[in-house]
Amino acid sequence: MGMREQIETAAARYPDRRSAIMPALLIAQKAHGHLPGPVLEEVADILGVERIWVYELATFYTLFHTEPVGRFHLQLCDNIACMLCGAERLLAHMETVLGIGKGGTTPDGLFTLSTVECLGACEMAPVMQVGDDYHGNLDAARLDALLGSLRAHAGRLATVDPASAPSPGE
Amino acid sequence: MFEPVLLKNIDQPDSHLLSTYEAGGGYRALAKVLREFTPDDVVELVKQSNLRGRGGAGFPTGMKWSFVPKRADKPKYLCCNADEGEPGTFKDRIIMERDPHQLIEGLAVSAYAIGAKTAYVYVRGEYVTAIRRLEQAIAEAQAKGYLGTGILGTDFAFAVHIHCGAGAYICGEETAMLESLEGRRAQPRLKPPFPAVAGLYASPTVINNVETLACVPHIVVRGADWFRNIGPAKSPGPKLYCLSGQVRKPGLYELPMGIPLRELVEEHAGGALPGRRIKAVIPGGVSAPVIPERGLDVGMDFDSLAAVGSMLGSAGVVVIDDTTCMVKVATRIVEFFHHESCGKCTPCREGLNWAVKVMRRIEAGEGEPGDLEQLDGLCKGIFGNTFCALGDGAAMGLRAALAHFRDEFAAHIEEHRCPFH
Amino acid sequence: MVNITIDGQTLEIEAGSTVLQAAERLGIAVPTFCYMKRLPPLASCRMCLVEIEGLRRLQPSCATAVTDGMVVRTNTPLIEETRASMLDMLLANHPLDCPICDKGGECELQDMVMAYGPRRSGFHDSKRVFHSKDIRLSPVVIMNVNRCIQCQRCVRMCEEVVGAVALGTVEKGMDTAVTGFEGSLASCDQCGNCIEVCPVGALMSFPYRYKARPWDLAETDTICPHCGTGCQLTVGARKGEFMRVRSDWEHGMNRETLCVRGRFGLDFIDGSARIKRPMIRRDGVLVPVSWEEAGAYLRQRLPAVESKACGGLASPRLPNEVLYQFQKLMRTVFRTNNIDCSSRWSTPVDTLAPLVAAHYTRAPLEELIGRDCVLVVGGNVTEENPVTEYLLRDAARRRQAGLLMLSARPSRLDADARAVVRVTPGGEAAALGAVVAHLAAAAGPALPGDVAAMIGGPGSEPTMAAGGDQLDGLATALTDGGSVTLLVSADILRAPSARATLEQIGNCLQVLRTLGKAPAMQFLFDRANQLGAWDMGALPLALPGLRDIADNAAHAAFERAWGVAIPSEPGADFDAMLDLCDNGKMGTLYIVGSDPLMCYPDRHFAQRALAAADFLIVQDAFLTDTAGLADVVLPAASYGEEPGTFTNNEGRIQMVRKFREPAFEARGNLAIFDFVAALHDHTLQPSTQGEIFDEIARLVPAYAGLTQDGLGRDGAFTRAGRTEPVGRFFAPPPAPVVPGEMMLIVGNGLFHNGYLTGHSEILNTVADDPYVEMGAQDAAERALLDGDQVVVRSAQGDLTAKLKLNRRFPKGLVFVPENYRALRLNSLMRRGEYPCPVEVERAPGVVGVVPIAGLGAGAQDLAQGLPGGTS
Ligand SMILES: Cc1cc2nc3c(=O)[nH]c(=O)nc-3n(C[C@H](O)[C@H](O)[C@H](O)COP(=O)(O)O)c2cc1C
Ligand code: SF4
Numbered sequence A: 001m002g003m004r005e006q007i008e009t010a011a012a013r014y015p016d017r018r019s020a021i022m023p024a025l026l027i028a029q030k031a032h033g034h035l036p037g038p039v040l041e042e043v044a045d046i047l048g049v050e051r052i053w054v055y056e057l058a059t060f061y062t063l064f065h066t067e068p069v070g071r072f073h074l075q076l077c078d079n080i081a082c083m084l085c086g087a088e089r090l091l092a093h094m095e096t097v098l099g100i101g102k103g104g105t106t107p108d109g110l111f112t113l114s115t116v117e118c119l120g121a122c123e124m125a126p127v128m129q130v131g132d133d134y135h136g137n138l139d140a141a142r143l144d145a146l147l148g149s150l151r152a153h154a155g156r157l158a159t160v161d162p163a164s165a166p167s168p169g170e
Numbered sequence B: 001m002f003e004p005v006l007l008k009n010i011d012q013p014d015s016h017l018l019s020t021y022e023a024g025g026g027y028r029a030l031a032k033v034l035r036e037f038t039p040d041d042v043v044e045l046v047k048q049s050n051l052r053g054r055g056g057a058g059f060p061t062g063m064k065w066s067f068v069p070k071r072a073d074k075p076k077y078l079c080c081n082a083d084e085g086e087p088g089t090f091k092d093r094i095i096m097e098r099d100p101h102q103l104i105e106g107l108a109v110s111a112y113a114i115g116a117k118t119a120y121v122y123v124r125g126e127y128v129t130a131i132r133r134l135e136q137a138i139a140e141a142q143a144k145g146y147l148g149t150g151i152l153g154t155d156f157a158f159a160v161h162i163h164c165g166a167g168a169y170i171c172g173e174e175t176a177m178l179e180s181l182e183g184r185r186a187q188p189r190l191k192p193p194f195p196a197v198a199g200l201y202a203s204p205t206v207i208n209n210v211e212t213l214a215c216v217p218h219i220v221v222r223g224a225d226w227f228r229n230i231g232p233a234k235s236p237g238p239k240l241y242c243l244s245g246q247v248r249k250p251g252l253y254e255l256p257m258g259i260p261l262r263e264l265v266e267e268h269a270g271g272a273l274p275g276r277r278i279k280a281v282i283p284g285g286v287s288a289p290v291i292p293e294r295g296l297d298v299g300m301d302f303d304s305l306a307a308v309g310s311m312l313g314s315a316g317v318v319v320i321d322d323t324t325c326m327v328k329v330a331t332r333i334v335e336f337f338h339h340e341s342c343g344k345c346t347p348c349r350e351g352l353n354w355a356v357k358v359m360r361r362i363e364a365g366e367g368e369p370g371d372l373e374q375l376d377g378l379c380k381g382i383f384g385n386t387f388c389a390l391g392d393g394a395a396m397g398l399r400a401a402l403a404h405f406r407d408e409f410a411a412h413i414e415e416h417r418c419p420f421h
Numbered sequence C: 001m002v003n004i005t006i007d008g009q010t011l012e013i014e015a016g017s018t019v020l021q022a023a024e025r026l027g028i029a030v031p032t033f034c035y036m037k038r039l040p041p042l043a044s045c046r047m048c049l050v051e052i053e054g055l056r057r058l059q060p061s062c063a064t065a066v067t068d069g070m071v072v073r074t075n076t077p078l079i080e081e082t083r084a085s086m087l088d089m090l091l092a093n094h095p096l097d098c099p100i101c102d103k104g105g106e107c108e109l110q111d112m113v114m115a116y117g118p119r120r121s122g123f124h125d126s127k128r129v130f131h132s133k134d135i136r137l138s139p140v141v142i143m144n145v146n147r148c149i150q151c152q153r154c155v156r157m158c159e160e161v162v163g164a165v166a167l168g169t170v171e172k173g174m175d176t177a178v179t180g181f182e183g184s185l186a187s188c189d190q191c192g193n194c195i196e197v198c199p200v201g202a203l204m205s206f207p208y209r210y211k212a213r214p215w216d217l218a219e220t221d222t223i224c225p226h227c228g229t230g231c232q233l234t235v236g237a238r239k240g241e242f243m244r245v246r247s248d249w250e251h252g253m254n255r256e257t258l259c260v261r262g263r264f265g266l267d268f269i270d271g272s273a274r275i276k277r278p279m280i281r282r283d284g285v286l287v288p289v290s291w292e293e294a295g296a297y298l299r300q301r302l303p304a305v306e307s308k309a310c311g312g313l314a315s316p317r318l319p320n321e322v323l324y325q326f327q328k329l330m331r332t333v334f335r336t337n338n339i340d341c342s343s344r345w346s347t348p349v350d351t352l353a354p355l356v357a358a359h360y361t362r363a364p365l366e367e368l369i370g371r372d373c374v375l376v377v378g379g380n381v382t383e384e385n386p387v388t389e390y391l392l393r394d395a396a397r398r399r400q401a402g403l404l405m406l407s408a409r410p411s412r413l414d415a416d417a418r419a420v421v422r423v424t425p426g427g428e429a430a431a432l433g434a435v436v437a438h439l440a441a442a443a444g445p446a447l448p449g450d451v452a453a454m455i456g457g458p459g460s461e462p463t464m465a466a467g468g469d470q471l472d473g474l475a476t477a478l479t480d481g482g483s484v485t486l487l488v489s490a491d492i493l494r495a496p497s498a499r500a501t502l503e504q505i506g507n508c509l510q511v512l513r514t515l516g517k518a519p520a521m522q523f524l525f526d527r528a529n530q531l532g533a534w535d536m537g538a539l540p541l542a543l544p545g546l547r548d549i550a551d552n553a554a555h556a557a558f559e560r561a562w563g564v565a566i567p568s569e570p571g572a573d574f575d576a577m578l579d580l581c582d583n584g585k586m587g588t589l590y591i592v593g594s595d596p597l598m599c600y601p602d603r604h605f606a607q608r609a610l611a612a613a614d615f616l617i618v619q620d621a622f623l624t625d626t627a628g629l630a631d632v633v634l635p636a637a638s639y640g641e642e643p644g645t646f647t648n649n650e651g652r653i654q655m656v657r658k659f660r661e662p663a664f665e666a667r668g669n670l671a672i673f674d675f676v677a678a679l680h681d682h683t684l685q686p687s688t689q690g691e692i693f694d695e696i697a698r699l700v701p702a703y704a705g706l707t708q709d710g711l712g713r714d715g716a717f718t719r720a721g722r723t724e725p726v727g728r729f730f731a732p733p734p735a736p737v738v739p740g741e742m743m744l745i746v747g748n749g750l751f752h753n754g755y756l757t758g759h760s761e762i763l764n765t766v767a768d769d770p771y772v773e774m775g776a777q778d779a780a781e782r783a784l785l786d787g788d789q790v791v792v793r794s795a796q797g798d799l800t801a802k803l804k805l806n807r808r809f810p811k812g813l814v815f816v817p818e819n820y821r822a823l824r825l826n827s828l829m830r831r832g833e834y835p836c837p838v839e840v841e842r843a844p845g846v847v848g849v850v851p852i853a854g855l856g857a858g859a860q861d862l863a864q865g866l867p868g869g870t871s
């Protein structure tokens, strides 16, 4: 299904098309990687809603990115439970290993490193979300292994269209 | 020995499939209700059970349902609050991932009770697995005639839609959730009108938490008395407790309401990590004021915790031990609220910003005399004056940290450093 | 009614009121930021918190409904502390750049801190800074985000009042910022209402920026000249130099709102085409001369043409006193009834005058739009009367009025309507005829049988224009509603079917009366004083007060009052005057403030006819196209340079004040009339504005008893004349032929109405380039894309402009805005034919150039849509 059809399917779930802006943005972001102005305009046009409404939502919610992010978005939870279980050390570790700071993207465009609020998986703190997947009970060794497998995965997929590639397994 | 009901399926292989759920007696409640109960009977039953909302505020569920106007020219909506953003909380995720049909059956029974034909499950966008499992479960339920039109051969029709959140804690606040569902920035709405009268699309709307809804089928099958007899009568039932932080066995525990916090932490969750001592516990997610170790002999239910100045909230129990700096904990929590403030009202938006600035300074050893009074003043300016409970939660938590651990704050200021480093 | 006690004072107040309203009633000041009187409470700023007995927490008084026996306190130490605390938190992040802030001196935050603020702040960490430079959101709106206090007034104004939905709020929490899509307001209405409601110096007017301090401004309360809504505004001038416009909540039907023309379009008075000195035609060219030389020239030329016909045209943008004096001058000095006040249409006075007399409701629009049904006929209220549109939106959204739209041209307001009947261009009469038939059926035996049969009551098939089911819905809404208001765009007067449309409006109102709906009716005029112009008798067939020229009693009364004989034969309207010119029968044609060469719907004919008049006098502030053809050009005072009154669409008469002296050698219009009368050895008595006002109040019944002093700031209502039904019904018009081709209609755009706005530098900056608007299907069929240069071709001529796609446009409709002087839109039109059949195709050649075959306007002017005149 193309982006327009997917958005139409989502819109059919609501009595008001404005409600479909959030699902449409999620769909558009999946298709485009992030949400630059022209994509927001397209979403507004498909739904027939005001552009500013789309822009408002694209900036209010943290899962939407109006700027590009790396191939793998490393989202480390540093909220209370993860902090108590050592998230700070993990962040420092990743900053060293990847050579980027919080919010940065590696020069090869592979990794963007962020900290996020509680991921709702405190039983396996410290936790990091990458793509659709949660990785819990992390320590430096597990992190290294994870980054390694992501790199390998990216290598294997180098010839595949990134948008249609499955995300790496758990 | 307490027999788990909400979590009884979760350790089975393929616990998320309809077949597993049916094998354990699933959808019997829906069948029973459609055959034997009028909608009013269901509302009455839930009232009798004394079920109180598991989302945080503990509002009696049956009473909430009874506010929905019986006759209305508008459609009615049921919204499930699966936004679960309260730090320290993960119970709803586990229900949705491992036993999604339990929620769907709860939704169907509740929708029948209030006369809704449509439900939206507002799931936080990060919960990708939960979303997939729910989608799969909806499809299965539809195929089996538990959802759709003519459900189980009756004229009851009901559809469940998933709405994915996109990373904003405030969406858990029920009116902000409605705004978000309507495609607006998630900022809380003025009440009245209350959602039961004019909620989603200005139609009568009931919003319930995942766990609340999951309780409903069990009440139907086992009866109100069964439920009311678990834990304190005014705040009864089986309860999910999320244990996390500096504790030996973090995880999700189903135990009766009202279980003493100390028993929960020290016996069920194994107590402090080796060689450490518990310093404090946050009993209900970070909105709930912290309780110092000496206060752990309190029952985990709405009324008992309120009586000691804290709250059950989402039952996200976060354990903090003696290696941890309370200024750091408090700062991180205020940072969270500051980051998640929707920005609508002045005291929350601006006040938390100043609180964060002052606290970060104190934590970094750059505190000054007068800073604590400044924080006291901010708590006063924020608490009770914000538009929604987010600001209150932040101010209450900070106030409790300042009250119970003032010496740690003072030490930072006096020594110009963090004593824990 | 409930009783409430606030700070010990007790008040009885309507249930449903808020505590804040009760406090206001008692004169107790409660500070607010986010509160907007016109909108539901937001309750986000938390400045208005009060103590209510029995409630644990402080409550926002703006959002708390009174209950009986409620006891409120607004002045306790806790409240004082809380207010100070809110202000402290706000101020701590607010830049303290008041000395250079435009708002300094009239800033609500400043005032509030003075009144309630903390005397000192404990916050000393660094302030939040969004941007170090202000953001230019549009040519007229500039934003300093650091100063924003998040009251959301601007965003709510934009979305809920103006309906533009251009401003929004991005990010959340402390990062929250108000902005437009992708940080730009380039395509908004540019009304600047967001600036008006901003309590601090966050949103600012770019043209006014850093120009003056509020305390240096001399402020004059006056009325906007740009349409018939009649908005109040306050002009700020420094040392006679125009600086800015603002508006306030307390006064005027516009209640603090304005449109882009009112807020930013008054700089036209300083337009470069102002005529500096009188001019006379010498050896074929206009040369500047002194007033004395102009007088001598006139004295020499006028007698030579005295034997021939003469006629006069005056603009409905002129004040009542000027229009009254003009018709008096024409009737008593030039001794003719050849007088008109519109060059865009011929007013069917014989149908119009009885309709206006019997049905025009001279009452506040605010009241009329609160009725069950409001039917808007013709035009595009969004672009013609923007502030009226704001009120209509409010009526539909918050007052539950059933808004019904019947027009050829879609408008933004359609979205708020309960029914929208999209008629084929010129099909208003037929559609109204169908509505009347529905209503007649509902009236049943209440209507006499012959009337019912004639107007298509039971039994006869309604003639349908377009939008059948919507038409049913509209008619049903009218039948079901208890009370009805009709608002009629003056736009309907353009078509040859104008008379039929007016007849059907008359039918409709009469049947509604029969149905007991007490219908109200007003026109929506696009010219500031159109109703006044009619009232003043600037018409060929009507004396002041819309009294028939053939009404002997009226005729005699005016002769008596003026002490001179006045001609009794019916006059020629402007169209007929042009015929006189064309046939070589016109001696003197006297045109005041009007540009028929640009407006008359057939440029070729107008050009030929005007050139054929023996002697053309043009009196204007600006060098118009028509002035370019004149024998004598007399420089007149512009708006703001002479006092007077306007009668707005509501029938409210309001003072238009002078805020500076006439520019250059211009003279007041009244003084010029004296000058012209003196050439004929006449004196016009009275001759000052105040005295003329008094004479109007004596001689025009609708204005009887009014005094200038009595107008106050909010004006006074003129009175409806006769109110008994006319009792005449008209047969429905034939259904319009659905044209096979594209039909061009013209009208006002948002930024330009009438030629005055074309002299506003600011409006020219913010306005679109001239454009051709049409629907997606028509464009697709021609393989045209939004923004393409397209040629619109009629049998008469063609023009080229940018295509503007409008999804709401029906098939077959093309719209091009008037008032782009360089476009010469009227050269496409043939007199007597409207709408105008056209074809639209892609323009050959280079994008960006606007090739127009034409009469010497410079290429640069064309590209910018600027007036090409010189002075
Ligand atoms: C800031 C804030 C966040 C909240 N977050 C959640 C949440 O994530 N999940 C939830 O169920 N309730 C949350 N709540 C509570 C809801 O507003 C609401 O009370 C609840 O969903 C009602 O359901 P219940 O009666 O079943 O508990 C939150 C409330 C506030 C003020
Ligand atoms: S307390 Fe105010 S700013 Fe904070 S989340 Fe609630 S409404 Fe938004």
Ligand code: FES
Residues within 6 Å of the ligand: C031, C032, C033, C034, C035, C042, C043, C044, C045, C046, C047, C048, C049, C060, C061, C062, C063
């Ligand atoms: S005016 Fe009441 S909260 Fe802002």
